[in-house]
Amino acid sequence: MPLQELKKFEPAPPCPIRDVLDRIGDQWSVLVLLTLRPGTRRFNELMREIGDISKQMLSRTLKRLEQDGFITRTVYPEVPPRVEYSLTELGHSFLEPMRALVAWADQNHRTIAEARERYRGGN
Amino acid sequence: MPLQELKKFEPAPPCPIRDVLDRIGDQWSVLVLLTLRPGTRRFNELMREIGDISKQMLSRTLKRLEQDGFITRTVYPEVPPRVEYSLTELGHSFLEPMRALVAWADQNHRTIAEARERYRGGN
DNA sequence: TGCACCTGGTCTACCTTGTAGACCTAAATG
């Protein structure tokens, strides 16, 4: 029996924290949110600033972040079209604890790199 | 040209923070670390407590976390074998900012769920 | 008049990653 069908019988994610963390822990979401922190950005600006995200994934990621209330999407009916994304209050509030994590990563990435190096050497 | 070959020419991850966050933002790592927070666990205990992780992914995740210095792996040469995993100092220190994020998720998951609901309704 | 160009996407074929489940080792137990 495929996983898809099993999921139908699970009424809801049992742990709301996992539900939230699964969303933001998807490789791109946090990066998009951090990129929006300085201010409003357009689609292609996000593409350029992030650098190695595909259009499809950026599109999906933005859509989910909008659904979850982290960002707003504003369409200006011009030609060529202009679409602007910016953080909501919720998005900003999320980045507060996230920044603590980023600070940790910044402080400890050297330790981690050394651990990896030791592991290689120790083999 | 496949991505694999391109990566050969990139000397190192340009952003150490992304490097760290990519590792821990992989769906399972944080969950494993949180499960180890109360104390030492064995392989199958982790399987049971996490519930929906496959053996392979648990194995891989533990291996990487060990490489990066977040956890230690202790093998007792018994039969049947016994292997214990526990957090290092680094692992514990990582969970500190992480707990802030978990607290945020706990406080805001309702808001997020409502936003999702509104989105569905608004369509 | 014709033609390429612009943005913000979607679509499609491919490739990589994750999953479930069989299998393995080697001693103890019934």
Place this chain on the structure above:
DNA sequence: CATTTAGGTCTACAAGGTAGACCAGGTGCA
């Protein structure tokens, strides 16, 4: 002698990500 037990590995297969083509439709250029 078959089964159990822990901690994995191996192998198909399914799911998810990627690159790149394509689209609309008004504008500038020739």
